[in-house]
Amino acid sequence: MTFNSNADVSGSGAKRRGPGGGAIAGGVGGLGAIAVILLQIFTGADFSSLLGGLGGGSTQAGPETEITECQTGADANARVDCRLAGGSKSINTYWASEVQDYREPQLIIVDGSTPTSCGTASNATGPFYCPPEETVYIDPTFFDVLEQQFGDEAGPLAQLYVLAHEYGHHIQQITGIFDRYPSNGTGPYSNGVRSELQADCFAGAWVAGAAQQKDENGVPYLQPPTDAQIDDALAAAAAVGDDHIQAQSGRVNPESWTHGSSEQRKRWFTEGLQGTWRACDTFSVGKDL
Template structure:
């Protein structure tokens, strides 16, 4: 992936500032909270009930590698801002940029306490993407993905896809469905899958449109994004964690679906072709 000269000021780096590492939450609590995030809800009650204390860490200087990561994130954020502003303008809509917050261990978000074990996520309440870069080590070591710079760009573009959904009112609709009490757990899982696959689609649209403008893609970049998308497919995660697949409990989509919708976005470059809800909720 080629670096561009663009940088965004909508990036806040909280790494090295010190803070608490929440104790006692448990991975189950984090998974539940993450699902609520993806549905556009407020998981603060789940998160706050999961912790029983905190261990403080001292402030420290960021390494040269960490500073390079910040510059990379500022670049990818800028390219998201420029691409989506143009796409929105083409459709007669004004784009409002999201903020990207880098953190380590734990930090506070508009949706409650953010923890690194949750992985990258988007908080609709403060319209911010939260990223602990240790997620990418987990992606490589636990889920078998080969992590490249474009892997990080894809994950960021996916989370920016949730921001697009927020601006277009999609997350508000999914949140109303979740809180209405009119849908079964299986139905809400399908809504969650449609939400996540649409974010993958938007990531593909972003890659296509940005490459058309900046020519930043290099051989192997799209393959690395597909590799990451497939690695975090529900079927792959379930096979690795429990040894079998339960499709009714999917919340993000299968590996094949995540690849399919990312590539549909990339091949079309057309935001209007990303209606995952009509196709998946029939």
């Protein structure tokens, strides 16, 4: 999506954090060492070819600074970190109007890697939401990894879809959805898959209403998405489908799925895009998921 150049995206509260001292091994390519190891455990297949080189990580958090250089929509159009920071303002504005007593999560832009209470955050582990901290972690270079591994360039809307998906997990946290539907293992109908598809749907609902979210001066943060931008977001959803990822090894095992198939991820993003977030009840759907 394209930001209106005169939109005020300052004061997002987003912070930047890099690695501290105490190096540990961590994957820096493809799906990330952790994700690949889990896939091998669940499927028995060899995913080692998807790993890039190993790089350094950190057991200690580095300095954390607030992102203050992102002031306008023009900045958000020019820089990925500003796009994420500006996107968080639109997403927070949307959810504040939809969910009573909404509280904003913290957004941390990761520079390299950083430890969290939910594990190491880096471009290898990919963006994630950490419930105990109510924090979204995202390394912008993850989008380069996505392109390198799957050949899909993650354009502006695809990047914001990923961000909005993680904010969808925050909605699940603060509204009690995670408590009502705790993890029950893997598989195509597991609570884990249903929660991921619901977050996709929540992201689609935000995209549908994004152009109506305005800054303090009444200027919309974003322009309405184009068809090409929506197609780009759908391609990103498909690229991170469990079946698409597993197909890289030549073996697809639905019983090990944690996020849903490419078709499911596209379907539920579209469900939110065409309706409202209240239509995103993936937990009441049977095997038509």
